[in-house]
Amino acid sequence: MTDIPPSTQSRDYQENEFIQAVGDVMTSVAPVMEKAPEYRRHGIVERLVEPERIITFRVPWMDDMGRVRVNRGFRIEMNSAIGPYKGGLRFHPSVNQSILKFLAFEHVFKNALTTLPLGGGAGGSDFEPKGKSDGEVMRFCQSFMAELFRHIGANTDVPEGDIGVGSREIGYLFGMYRKLRNQFTGVLTGKGLGWGGSLIRPEAAGFGCVYFAARMLATRSDGLSGKTCLISGSGNVAQATARKLIEMGAHVVTFSDSSGHIFDDQGIDAEKLEFVKHLKNVRRGRISEYIDQYAHAVFTPAAPEQPSNPLWQHRAQCVFPCATQNEINKQDAYHLINNNIKLVCEGASMPCTLEARDIFLDKGILYAPSKAANAGGVAVSGLEMTQNRIRLNWLGEEVDNRLKIIMKGIHDTCLAAAEAYDRPGNYFLGANIAGFVKVADAMLDQGVI
Structure with missing residues (x-):
């Protein structure tokens, strides 16, 4: 070791x-x-x-x-x-x-x-x-x-x-x-469309996360259509993840922020998502205001002193943690396992603790680490840099197609690396090995600096 x-x-x-x-x-x-x-x-x-x-x-x-x-x-x-x-x-x-x-x-x-x-x-x-x-x-x-x-x-x-x-x-x-x-x-990415930005950049991390999840499910002859999905967070990544899941026929039921989370058992559709986007991006309000607009939904206040997050106690098949690091702990992982989840796809950076990650891997859950699943954001940032250099703007469809190709490549690279080291289907191992080898080989080529 x-x-x-x-x-x-x-x-x-x-x-x-x-x-x-x-x-x-x-x-x-x-x-x-x-x-x-x-x-x-x-x-x-x-x-x-x-x-x-x-x-x-x-x-x-x-x-x-x-x-x-x-x-x-x-x-x-x-x-x-x-x-x-x-x-x-x-x-x-x-x-x-x-x-x-x-x-x-x-x-x-x-x-x-x-x-x-x-x-x-x-x-x-x-x-x-x-x-x-x-x-x-x-x-x-x-x-x-x-x-x-x-x-x-x-x-x-x-x-x-x-x-x-x-x-x-x-x-x-x-x-x-x-x-x-x-x-x-092009010194910053995520710029406005009128001054050097790229179409699809705001949505890229969320879209890429969903594209990766769809690829994972396809390896088990399954798909996202009809799946109940839990999303944490309500910022840019969470919103884009929800949008793409809705487009692909999934049933999104949660959003959260530091004040707590909302659960909408009827499903968050495109109209409700637009309300959340206006609430968070324009009014900069709290997610609790969702229930003022949709009274059938339930808001649960955050309770940091509790050993687990009630958001992860809802029954679902797919989980997309899109808030912050270490938001799913050991107890949360067991709650999700007991509710028969099939997939955990990390939209935030390192949202699962070591214990939670090991539980998902031990139980054979499809688990996508953030360095693979949420790479769509930096991928389209790189595409924005390219557009800045050539002084051109690509159409949204072209950027989205390039994003799909990149996410497929990451998915396949992770699988291939895991297979090469006798851990088939282990995306966590595959992502770390593939990324490490590429960087390490470049460092070898360039000498001790």
């Missing part, structure tokens, strides 16, 4: 999320290391787990009352062996170095799976956009970019949105970058 390097354990022991992400990959690639001793000889693992660069900076900004506030900004540039750093910016009070290192580490392998020439990175701030005025968000974003612009570029590091960073924030960030650099380049 390949262990977490001792240097990482001693220096980063307090970074729980990062240690979890590293342990996931290192456990999976043990058979690869046995077959390819050159990886060990050239210190591939030790180099992979150490970021190439960690940037930390203060972000001073002024609120609407004229008071100066100070937040902390980060950018983790993890690995650029196969291309410029690529990964999200997250604005949320929970942001710290451990979470961003785990996200950057995941992006290294996720981006490698897309077959696009992209490295891995992540960044953000402990700033909370929720409850702030547009002016406050703009001033914060401008201050954040006033430092970040020194470290990013179309051929160096290309951030995108993540939790708390939507079209509004990307707009403010890009505007400040353009002013500081006097350049109009």
Whole structure:
């Protein structure tokens, strides 16, 4: 078994999320290391787990009352062996170095799976956009970019949105970058359609997740039509996941946010989804307001002190966790198993704990890890970068078709890698091995740097 390097354990022991992400990959690639001793000889693992660069900076900004506030900004540039750093910016009070290192580490392998020439990175701030005025968000974003612009570029590091960073924030960030650099380049993805964005980009992570799930079910001569589906979250990924599931004939019954979750046993159709999108994207309201519009639905408040999340106690066949990391724990996993689920497809980054993941694998559930299942977002980000370089915009149908091809390729690559190491059908193992080998081989080719 390949262990977490001792240097990482001693220096980063307090970074729980990062240690979890590293342990996931290192456990999976043990058979690869046995077959390819050159990886060990050239210190591939030790180099992979150490970021190439960690940037930390203060972000001073002024609120609407004229008071100066100070937040902390980060950018983790993890690995650029196969291309410029690529990964999200997250604005949320929970942001710290451990979470961003785990996200950057995941992006290294996720981006490698897309077959696009992209490295891995992540960044953000402990700033909370929720409850702030547009002016406050703009001033914060401008201050954040006033430092970040020194470290990013179309051929160096290309951030995108993540939790708390939507079209509004990307707009403010890009505007400040353009002013500081006097350049109009593809330095950020997720831009507006009128100024360098790509069709399908906002929906890409959710659409890709559903395309991946459909491929998984097809290996068992099954499909999504008629399946009851649980979705956590109500942001961009959750909305797009729901839209594609509805289009494919599935029965979506839940959404959630930090206040709790709604359960609609009649099913969330296209009209109800439009209400959720307006509620969350325009009004920036809470998901509890869903029951004001649809009285038959039930809202259950969040209870973080409880050992399990009641959202995962509803009966369903397919589960799409699209909220945040470690949202499905051991007890949640047993609730889902007892309700005879068939598939878990991760729309968020690492939403299952180690214990939950092992339960799903042991029980033979179709389980898609986030680095494979939600790679659609970064895949279309890469396509947006391509469109920016050639100064063209592809039609939505063309982008969507390319996304389907990429997700099929990721699915098939994961299956092939798992088969090659005598673990047929294990997407978790296959995704980690395939991503690791691609990055490790590039690092070998480029020498010890």
